[in-house]
Amino acid sequence: MSEAQxxxxxxxxxxxxxxxxxxxxxxxxLNDINLxxxxxxxxxxxxxxxxxxxxxxxxxxDLIEPSEGTVQVNxxxxxxxxxxxxxxxxxxxxVLFDWRTVEENVQLPLELFGQNRAARTQRAxxxxxxxxxxxxxxxxxxxxxxxxxxRVAIARALAFSPDLLLMDxxxxxxxxxxxxxxxxxxxxxxxRTGITVVFVTHSIPEAVFLSSRVAVMSARPGRxxxxxxxxxxxxxGLATRESPRYFELIxxxxxxxxxxxxxxxDMSTSTERxxxxxGIG
Amino acid sequence: xxxxxxxxxxxxxxxxxxxxxxxxWEAGVRALGVRGFILxxxxxxxxxxxxxxxxxxxxxxAARVTLYEALGGLAMGTSLGLAVAFVVxxxxxxxxxxxxxxxxxxxxxxxxxxxxxNNWFGIQSxxxxxxxxxxLVFFPIMINTLRGLTQVEPSAIELMRSYAAGDxxxxxxxxxxxxxxxxxxxxxxxxxxxxxxxxxxxxxxxLNVALGRVVVGSASALRFDITWSAIVVVxxxxxxxxxxxxxxxxxxxxxxxxxxxxxxx
Numbered sequence: 001m002s003e004a005q006x007x008x009x010x011x012x013x014x015x016x017x018x019x020x021x022x023x024x025x026x027x028x029x030l031n032d033i034n035l036x037x038x039x040x041x042x043x044x045x046x047x048x049x050x051x052x053x054x055x056x057x058x059x060x061x062d063l064i065e066p067s068e069g070t071v072q073v074n075x076x077x078x079x080x081x082x083x084x085x086x087x088x089x090x091x092x093x094x095v096l097f098d099w100r101t102v103e104e105n106v107q108l109p110l111e112l113f114g115q116n117r118a119a120r121t122q123r124a125x126x127x128x129x130x131x132x133x134x135x136x137x138x139x140x141x142x143x144x145x146x147x148x149x150x151r152v153a154i155a156r157a158l159a160f161s162p163d164l165l166l167m168d169x170x171x172x173x174x175x176x177x178x179x180x181x182x183x184x185x186x187x188x189x190x191x192r193t194g195i196t197v198v199f200v201t202h203s204i205p206e207a208v209f210l211s212s213r214v215a216v217m218s219a220r221p222g223r224x225x226x227x228x229x230x231x232x233x234x235x236x237g238l239a240t241r242e243s244p245r246y247f248e249l250i251x252x253x254x255x256x257x258x259x260x261x262x263x264x265x266d267m268s269t270s271t272e273r274x275x276x277x278x279g280i281g
Numbered sequence: 282x283x284x285x286x287x288x289x290x291x292x293x294x295x296x297x298x299x300x301x302x303x304x305x306w307e308a309g310v311r312a313l314g315v316r317g318f319i320l321x322x323x324x325x326x327x328x329x330x331x332x333x334x335x336x337x338x339x340x341x342x343a344a345r346v347t348l349y350e351a352l353g354g355l356a357m358g359t360s361l362g363l364a365v366a367f368v369v370x371x372x373x374x375x376x377x378x379x380x381x382x383x384x385x386x387x388x389x390x391x392x393x394x395x396x397x398x399n400n401w402f403g404i405q406s407x408x409x410x411x412x413x414x415x416x417l418v419f420f421p422i423m424i425n426t427l428r429g430l431t432q433v434e435p436s437a438i439e440l441m442r443s444y445a446a447g448d449x450x451x452x453x454x455x456x457x458x459x460x461x462x463x464x465x466x467x468x469x470x471x472x473x474x475x476x477x478x479x480x481x482x483x484x485x486x487x488l489n490v491a492l493g494r495v496v497v498g499s500a501s502a503l504r505f506d507i508t509w510s511a512i513v514v515v516x517x518x519x520x521x522x523x524x525x526x527x528x529x530x531x532x533x534x535x536x537x538x539x540x541x542x543x544x545x546x
Contacts, residue, residue: 058439061443063439063442063443082442082443082445083445084445085444085445087443088443089439089440089443091436091439091440093434093436095434095436095437095440097437097454097455097458098536098537099458099461099534099536108444108454109444111454112441112444112446112450112454113444140536142536142538142541166443
């Protein structure tokens, strides 16, 4: 990695907009998004359904091309970054291939990148250990629970050591208890690997618990209305979820979401202050 | 072993029903005194089959010829169906050109095509019967495989894109495995169609040692017990081919819900 890349933000969004044309109609999915995400940050995108948070994540990953503005990942265009395999992607569904065993699923990107079998096998062993699934290497995905499948998807996304992890509501389909456990495991992985994470969710507690910053979005057109710093101590765990500051921040995000809906009467001074503190990058 | 025992338990009702139907047929024909040229008893069909196994109508050599033609047609139709499915899935713009033609070809009545095939490929050549079988096999293979190649989860495509995987990689690692269950569905339909095609092709002429010719010859001689025994042999061949495909499917896609034996919830 060059010096410029080491100091540049991992993700840099400048005036990003996206308009979807549907016949004669067109929908503005994203409007004038500006955001810098630094190395090692954990940033959540939160907002109501249809606010464009998944679209924004996909423009960072070059799965959707923005209509306006620029997206840079590691000081390259998003497309260059994708072709250089700079990021791993985790979807709401695990998207595992049933015809492959768990370890073969984790090896999929390595196989596509032309790594030899020995290196692949070794890496899959390490990754499955990281997500605590070593005993299930030879199983097929359908033999695992939803939470375990999603851990395989995370292991697969991390297998080729990308700089950036893009996660699109990865725990949205899990029950609350599994989700909380997965949150803690994800944080442990994040701390061990130092990877930069962009995380789409519609769960306020999840966003607060995980993130270093929460970007609150509003719909029609999708834009970032608030950027909230989450100053909870790390490492975070059960105690975090019971701390007063955690609940304060949850309230802050909730109110930010409500003002984002454009109800002026709900605008409270506390959210205004938070928005100012957060400072849009 | 446990698997075999399970299979027997699972199919026991079907076997019992089958035996009962045959028994009722035999008893009914005898009790009502139905004449042999209207409906022969199962025992008469069995006797006719044994009497004409190697000699007379030579049902066994005829079955080998018909099986050979059906398998040849199955191979030809499957290859063509797969090839077209791959081309159409790989070049989506070709879809609008190729699919209507394929549908039109599929709509040609097989009865009309058989004499043409005999004329084109030689009435005595097995190729003419294979062509009839292949024309029946082509469509279910093509349309099922095409669906499997194209009906891929969008997020799986996104995943492959995030790995900067090219079209060839996507086809190899995603589309082909995804299409296998669909292909086998088509192949199961195709086995029976291949036999029908071969018999229909024979029906319109060719060497006399062939089941389609046995049907024509015995029926015109009013030896319906032999006609029936030829039908039984065709059915048994169809069942065996179907079971063979089933066995290959179990080996090829053990991961698929239809093979794992899970019911959709």
